[in-house]
């Protein structure tokens with residue numbers, strides 16, 4: 179069965195996300211800047227990279243390898259064309275992360291922003307157990323009395339996502355990552371218009 183994300187055009191996704199009363203693309207961009215610069219790592223994997231929001235903060239002189247993973251091949255093609263400057267370090271891979279037999283590349287930092295909602299905590303844990311990054315930095319969305327998709331002229335395009343979307347419970351995420359030896363080192367809230375909130379949580383592998 180086709181994943182609903184493969185039927186959503188990148189322009190519908192990005193135009194929706196950057197509307198003034200949604201502001202999620204801009205907020206994720208700022209968060210990515212911080213996620214990329216906060217840790218002295220040479221290898222990064224970005225899960226659910228879409229069109230590469232935030233890739234402008236990658237420095238090919240500092241970052242040896244950056245993997246971008248997404249199920250939507252068309253997003254990856256656009257992403258590649260947007261960042262020719264990263265040709266030496268950026269490797270884009272079309273992978274369905276629901277396939278737990280897929281082996282992710284090894285890297286020190288894994289970024290997963292607004293992705294866990296679509297693969298679930300259990301699947302994330304299976305991938306993390308296999309790849310064992312030093313740091314996992316993720317953003318989850320909290321909807322305060324609201325639908326997970328904000329109202330907009332583009333919202334029709336996201337209709338089918340409700341079949342795969344689940345709210346991520348912060349406590350469950352923290353508890354599950356604890357079972358594989360990760361502890362919370364950063365927690366930040368970002369209030370958004372429309373009674374929504376992003377929660378960024380970074381986890382560090384305990385020795």
Ligand SMILES: C[S@@+](CC[C@H](N)C(=O)[O-])C[C@H]1O[C@@H](n2cnc3c(N)ncnc32)[C@H](O)[C@@H]1O
Nearest residue numbers: 183206226228248249250274275276291292296
């Ligand atoms: C809400 S978007 C997040 C995009 C991005 N992180 C950002 O900052 O804008 C979710 C992304 O995850 C991808 N995705 C969803 N399910 C996936 C799966 N099973 N395997 C790989 N990628 C998936 C979608 O194609 C989409 O690009």
